Amino acid sequence: MNNVNSVAPDDMPHDIAPIENVPLRVQVADRLRTAILSGRLKPGTSLVETALADQMNVSRAPIREAIQILENDGLVETIAYKGKRVKPLTAREVGETYSLREVFEVMAVRRILDNGAPLDQLRKHCDTMTAAARADDFEALIAADEAFHHTLITLADHDLLRASWKNLYLRIHQIMALRNRDESNLTEIASNHPPIVDALEAGDTERAIALISEHTRTLATFDPVTIAQSL
Amino acid sequence: MNNVNSVAPDDMPHDIAPIENVPLRVQVADRLRTAILSGRLKPGTSLVETALADQMNVSRAPIREAIQILENDGLVETIAYKGKRVKPLTAREVGETYSLREVFEVMAVRRILDNGAPLDQLRKHCDTMTAAARADDFEALIAADEAFHHTLITLADHDLLRASWKNLYLRIHQIMALRNRDESNLTEIASNHPPIVDALEAGDTERAIALISEHTRTLATFDPVTIAQSL
């Protein structure tokens, strides 16, 4: 617990709000997940059960189960009898995350074209993004972007795909939180989406796939140094 | 515990062997997983913590954690304050499992063609399958088939893909265990694989993808009634 890399009390609120009917493990998991995805808990940070239990005023049992939930999410790893820590992010893993995401979204596009899902929601998210880009509102743009892709996946009407994508997107959240945001060109990101919807509307399979593919790959461009530093 | 659908003592060995250095939760999880994947624990069976703890002579804590591991594997679902049960298998879920697997394997084929991985292991597994088909040895054929696909995924050199595929394959194990095996044509399954390796060797992307795609889809043919009965 004297480790510099251990949980910093200031970054972690000290009490669990008395919400009813929600298991403590879920509340703890949600809080820890938020901390990890926001970048407050950096990769490599060790999660000590007793320390977390003291901080949050709960016993170790819910803490253990919460950490296990995060392990399932792929955000935490356990080393037996040694400790649990926020999973380090390697450049390779970042690349793999985005390439898998690309495959997922291409699959979604294929299915949407097959089952003729309505596209108006996607259009709406495009408009929101454009507006956010014009207002230079990074947070709003990111939110709209996620809404767009979430809708895309949902329209594919494939529960397993959606679950897998959601899990993958957790890591993307984390990566984005650790990235340097200054390099992002808001207008460019926003302008990437409408053509995708256009291609979907036109039923142009090849073009839709090529566009979503390229878009995902563009997002994957990252600064490995940034990631490495976050260890 | 008077439920007809609860854990049957005869199907579940009563004691955990005293293996050293392996956490009880892992041993319990492995045993339960095996039971589920083999079909001994059928979908819908409720998993009562206290009953399992008594049967295996351990406390409830490792049982809870083991069940949570299986939940992460997607084999078990929890209903708060009500119980945990082996996740029911719907026809839709079976279909989704195979369609996602198809996407994974296509991705693997693409990557193998890109990075020029050696194909001799795949050839070897093909030979094993052919031999098994000739000997009418179902178990050996299934094992070789899994080895083939596992190798295919591993050659793609993508950790996240392999992890996702492995998780998905758990469900395929379960499905196969619940299926009626008589309908399978051993020779046909075995003969499907060599052409895939041929296409890979020839560097024919389109043909390789088409073949692996069709192969996966063939495997997806199942009898919904069989699945439904298993509830």
Place this chain on the structure above:
DNA sequence: CACTTATGGATTGTCGACATTCCACAGAAC
């Protein structure tokens, strides 16, 4: 000085007991 061997502290692993919640069933009221 190099190398092995204890030993103590920190952390996870496991346990049994108690608290909380839900569900099914019985009984009362209409």
Place this chain on the structure above:
DNA sequence: GTTCTGTGGAATGTCGACAATCCATAAGTG
């Protein structure tokens, strides 16, 4: 007969304590 209410049992949820394990550090030995 139907509906509401409450009560008991069964299951999960949470807790605090103890056991097992590992690692770092220090003591001992050649």
